[in-house]
Amino acid sequence: MRLLLNLVWLVLAGVWMALAYALAALICFVLIITIPFGVAALRIALFALWPFGRTVVRRPDAGLASGIGNVLWLVLCGWWLALGHLVTGIALCLTIIGIPLGLANFKLIPVSLLPLGREIVDVDRAGPGAVSF
Template identity: 65%
Template sequence: MKIILNVIWLVLGGIALFLGYMLAGALLCVTIIGIPFGIAAFRIGLYALWPFGNTVVDRRDAGVASCVGNVLWLVLAGWWLALGHIVTGVLQCITIIGIPLGIANFKMIPVSLMPLGKEIVPTDQPFASR
């Protein structure tokens, strides 16, 4: 079932979200200070490409730096990416088949707003952390 949902997701918005994250990551990597944010964008972009079967968990070792980084992320790229998830989710919820995809989009909004201090893990091991 995860594969079917991922293929439908890919066709009905996953590629566009993935490209948005890749563009944001490339723009953020232009400066040395932005490289950690760009890496976070690339990581979430891969999650946005193939989300079913993965989940987001909090990292145990996240500290004050990730909190400050999340505030910068929110200003630089987070709200644009969250807006993309909102628009895509609403459009997907118009059809009955798209409702699970729209819900998945809405679940990705928190990680698109504040990605630092989060980790993407397979759903069969949601408590795994590095």
């Protein structure tokens, strides 16, 4: 079932959202000081291509630097990536087949807003409290 969902996701939302994250990474790489944000954007782009079967968990070693970085990310890239997930999720929810994909888009909004201090892992490795797809 995950394979089928990932394939449909890839065609309807995954490629487009991954391109948006790649654009965010490019912007971050050009600004040089935000290169770590670009790396995070590419990591999330891969997650946005194939989300089912993987999840996002908080890293226990994330601290104040991640919090400050998340604020900077939110201002530079996070808000428009979250808006992209919101618009795509609403559009997918207009069809019965797209509802699970739209809900997955809504679950990606928190990580698009605040990606630092989080890790993408397989659902099997995720602990309690993880949001799974």
